Amino acid sequence: MIQKSLLALVVIYSSISYIGECTVTLPNPSKLCNLFKDGMRIRKPGSCTEYIECFNSTSTAYSCPPNQQFDRKKQSCVSSGDLTDSDDYCRNRCKGIDGKWISDPASCQGYLYCNAGQDLQGYCDDGYVFNEAKSICDFEDSLQCNIVPEICDLVANNMQYRDETDCNKYYKCSKGKSVSMKCTKNAHYNVQMGSCGQQWLDNSCIPEFSCGTDKKIWKGFHSDGATCRGYFYCRDFGTVRDLSPTFAQCPVGTFFSQAAQACVNPLQSDCKYNRCQGRGNMFVQTNEDDCRNYIVCENDVEVKRQRCSGDKFFDEKSQACVKFMIAYSCCDGR
Structure with a gap:
């Protein structure tokens, strides 16, 4: 019964310093809040008048009142002329321009017609992209266009968010680009605290783990070696160790016990990690x-x-x- 309950959890969870500047493409908007701390507000991709608020990794979308836009720095809606930061997508790209066609920074098919400083948006038909040099919709094969949406377009400068692939790393937004940062050895980035530390707190971050060595192969359930709730399941491949063990966590309020091979009341576990x-x-x-x-x-x-x-x-x-x-x-x- 114990192994069946742990295997059920395994099935559930199997569905989940400066390094350099890079482009981090946008995930599904509903999953954006997996990256940010609770209470964070993010401009909704493709919109200047809507934003997403994060709580417990869940995204809730809101709209600004009429004639207002979302200000990433103030984390609130403001009058369109009062934006405090240089959001390239939402700023008035037609300011000071009249009678000219310009490209849409967020779409290869999109374009803006500047009329007395105001922008009128339009889109080319499928199979065409906007050619700003010629002010026409051109064949997509005749023009290179590679617009990659960036997470840091949606939040203010210097904002930090987690690296879902490595608990020891995180990203910091700098001038609209994601800069990969790394914690010191054996430290882990905590998105809620916005800093690195020894206490492992991010439930969606998976610790590094190996099912033993080629000489001593581990099988079955094993503590993740970093948290009180996490464990890995190493499949039995005979003389070959499992190179892709499955990670899972005990339900909130319980700890994994190596001795019992089960999730138990914390009072029954001598776990030395973050209790x-x-x-x-x-x-x-x-x-x-x-x-x-x-x-x-x-x-x-x-x-x-x-x-x-x-x-x-x-x-x-x-x-x-x-x-x-x-x-x-x-x-x-x-």
């Missing part, structure tokens, strides 16, 4: 000092460790220091 992960704001049991110490958690982050006074023991269930002996397996040293 605040997935536990919100509360006091939690440590795995040390015979159940006399406890951890103060705030928003899944360990803030500090404290010790009960005198001969008292900490009881996570009652969230208090008590006079009677506590012997949870996570902390009693047995």
Whole structure:
């Protein structure tokens, strides 16, 4: 029964310093919030009057009132003439121009006609692209056009977001381009904190893992070696180790136990990693000092460790220091 429950989780989750400047193309707009911290507002791709608000990796779209545009820096809607940043897509490209056709920065087929400083938008038919030099819709084979939407077009300068492929890295927006940055060794980027640290917090970030070595092959379920909830399933290929193990996480409020090969109550796990992960704001049991110490958690982050006074023991269930002996397996040293 234990292995069946863990395998079910595996199936569910299998569906999920300066490095250099690069172009990071836009994901599906509904998935943009996987990259940013809660409360972040992002200009909706292809629009100047709509924005996406992020919470718990979920995207919710909103529209600005009439005659207003979304300001990336202010994180709010403002009058069209009051934009504070140089959003290349939303700025008035026709300012100071009259009687001229110019290309649309977001579409090879798009064009703008500038009339007394105001832009009138249009699109070429399928199979054609706009040729600004000739002011015509030209055959797409006759003109090179490669517009790549960039995530940093949607947010303000210096904004940071996670690298979904490497927990040790993140991106920082600089002049509309994504610059890849790297945390120090053994540190991980936390999108909610906007910084690197030792506490692993991003549930969508998968730790590096190997199913043993060619000489000592691991099979079955194993801790991810970085979090209290995460584990990998190494398939049995006989004398060949699984090179693509499947990652999964125990449900919120439970930890993976290597000994039990199951997801268990945290009080039954002596996990030494971030014991605040997935536990919100509360006091939690440590795995040390015979159940006399406890951890103060705030928003899944360990803030500090404290010790009960005198001969008292900490009881996570009652969230208090008590006079009677506590012997949870996570902390009693047995």
